[in-house]
Amino acid sequence: MPETEIGYHEDPKNSNGIIRARTTKQIRSWHITRSQKTLEKLHEEMGRNPFPGNYILFDEKKVYIGEASNIYDRLKTHYTNPEDKIKNWDSALVISDGRPATQSDFNDTVVRQAIEFHLIRLLKANKYRVVCQGRHLTLNAMQRNMVGSLIEELNYFLLKKNLITKALEEEGLEEVFGDELKKLLAERGKKVQEWTVYEAIVDGQKAYIRPGSLKQKGWQITFRDRFLNSLEKGEGYLIVSRDGVLLVPLGEVRKLITDKNAYQQNTIDVYVIFTADKTTIAYKNNLIDATGYKLRR
Secondary structure: HHHHHHEEEEEOOOOEEEEEEEEOOOEEEEEEEOHHHHHHHHHHHHHOOOOOOEEEEEEEEEEEEEEEOOOHHHHHHHHHHHHHHHOOOEEEEEOOOOOOOOOOOOHOOHHHOOOHHHHHHHHOOOEEEEEEOOOOOOHHHHHHHHHHHHHHHHHHHHOOOOOOOOOOOOOOOOOHHHHHHHHHHHOOOOOEEEEEEEEEEEEEEEEEEEEEEEEEOOOEEEEHHHHHHHHHOOEEEEEEEEEEOOOEEEHHHHHOOOOOOHOOOOOOEEEEOOOOOEEEEEEOOOOEEOOEEEOOO
16 A cells, blocks of 8 residues: 555553554554553543454563454453463554444454454464454455455554565465465375475375466466475475465476486476466476466366
């Protein structure tokens, strides 16, 4: 969002440990330290009315993202009876439009859950360890318009807060992360024996998980070291964790490399090209149609 279209202001931390920030559009936030005193002061500022919104609990780079129809009550529960997964959180960011439930756009549960799902994916993309799960929701036309506007503003807001360094990629080509990837594989009858960030064992074979980096030619996948060795042997899978997610046998990718001397190099780059009706993988002037290897269409 161009900065000329929106303004941002942040107050210094006050004596109660609260940092207020806002945009010149809808977003209002309170960044609070974990203390009973601060929580009660937040409650006072909200006028002791039910305020709906979203929140992020921080434990350094570990975060928990949630939503509530009454932010104060939900944060009080996290304070007095924290979940084991984020037991030692030390601060919370409350996000709303600064209006009580009777007037707030955040009073719609579906809107809050859609914002929650976006924040989970956004913070994962910015290398936070996210210890909660959301779900993709079906929105009606009014909700889509409302959520789209809030997400665009929220991305700008979090960049200004220096909590993220990048927004998500173009809609439809966003990176898909671990839990969702494993769910997609299971839906296709694939069995996962091992799983790390960039490698897995799927149906007893090595699988290399790569989101690619966007270049002019497409999403670049770089083969090196044992990844390159597996390509040369045509053993295992390439999982491209974008769009509908590709699960491509390396034996198919190897068909692109007709020059056997290419394997004498330290790296080989291929490019994944997503279009509305087709997905291809390219190496120099060679192409293969990878549409049939998409896990989700």
